[in-house]
Amino acid sequence: MRSAEVIIVGGGPAGSTAAWRLRRAGIDTLLLDKETFPRLKLCAGWITPEVVTDLELDIPAYPHRFLTFKRLQMNFRGVRLPVPCVQHSIRRYEFDAWLLQRAGVETVHHQVREIRREDDGFVLDGEFRCHYLIGAGGTSCPVYRGLFRDTLPRERALQTVTLELEFEHDWQDPDCHLWFFDRGLPGYSWYVPKARGWLNVGVGGMAHRLKQRGEDIWLHWHHLGNRLQQRFGLHVPQEPTGYSYYVRGPVRGARIGNAFLTGDAAGLATRDMCEGIGPAVRSGLRAAEAILGRSEYRIDDVTGASLGGGFTSRWIDWAFTRGIAANV
Numbered sequence: 002m003r004s005a006e007v008i009i010v011g012g013g014p015a016g017s018t019a020a021w022r023l024r025r026a027g028i029d030t031l032l033l034d035k036e037t038f039p040r041l042k043l044c045a046g047w048i049t050p051e052v053v054t055d056l057e058l059d060i061p062a063y064p065h066r067f068l069t070f071k072r073l074q075m076n077f078r079g080v081r082l083p084v085p086c087v088q089h090s091i092r093r094y095e096f097d098a099w100l101l102q103r104a105g106v107e108t109v110h111h112q113v114r115e116i117r118r119e120d121d122g123f124v125l126d127g128e129f130r131c132h133y134l135i136g137a138g139g140t141s142c143p144v145y146r147g148l149f150r151d152t153l154p155r156e157r158a159l160q161t162v163t164l165e166l167e168f169e170h171d172w173q174d175p176d177c178h179l180w181f182f183d184r185g186l187p188g189y190s191w192y193v194p195k196a197r198g199w200l201n202v203g204v205g206g207m208a209h210r211l212k213q214r215g216e217d218i219w220l221h222w223h224h225l226g227n228r229l230q231q232r233f234g235l236h237v238p239q240e241p242t243g244y245s246y247y248v249r250g251p252v253r254g255a256r257i258g259n260a261f262l263t264g265d266a267a268g269l270a271t272r273d274m275c276e277g278i279g280p281a282v283r284s285g286l287r288a289a290e291a292i293l294g295r296s297e298y299r300i301d302d303v304t305g306a307s308l309g310g311g312f313t314s315r316w317i318d319w320a321f322t323r324g325i326a327a328n329v
Contacts, residue, residue, distance in 0.1 A: 006029040008030075014285065016263070019135050020106040032108045034111070038102075042093035044201075048279070050089075053089070055282045070089070070090070070177045073088065076178065076180045111129075116134070122259065132259060135288050136261065137285065152254045161205050163218070166202055170235070176194075183224060184224055186206050190225040192233070202237065246277065249270060272322060
């Protein structure tokens, strides 16, 4: 049986960031993931300056696609508002694999099915043993299912549903375009260029409110397709892929003894933009620091707003969620 001081389940930004910090401190860390990296991971791939800082990312040295936006083209029911900013886009296919390689820890291709407590540690599938366990496997994380489901229930009203597609495209407009509440969508759609000829387009909304309206997300995907054709002359080349996850709700209880939840496994996506990379990275760092004994595991103050938490953030949050299950 392979033993390690820390086992991390999930190699996305939360897991790889925790592994990176633990490995630098000399902690024996093993990472398990059901996928082999690099792996396809659909995501608008929007990262903030805070993510760059948290990861100590040297942008000129980053070897893959990295594009900086100096403004966002935000559209609210037909009113366009250019917002000055500094934001970035990456391809998750490249970014996640690079982060995991940088972490420098042993990584095993393994799908975790059973977690058993043993003394003050854990045994996974009878094959792996650890003292500390970090769940970083996204919405369907087995650590959440095995240890946290009862103590940290998810609020269905905070579930988002998303359709998106990433493809090679010689885009001419370098801005990121966002359309909020188009045709009553309780969410937004997007056009996000990636460096060197890639593009991500998609639509996401609150699943519960879509159901209340008698709609599904596909209706809004087709609206987006028409908009892209009219605005950019863009014909989307194929059908999108769908997935769902949860935006920020109550997070007390994301640690039980020596087990931690991070990122989407803890439901940390921001409530205004439904963005998960920043909270995943920050929570991965927090879990590592708690294991190292440098701080308590606190994620209640990990940002729940991508747009700064001011009036615009609060208004979009309310328009998406109607204030359901605000963080406590």
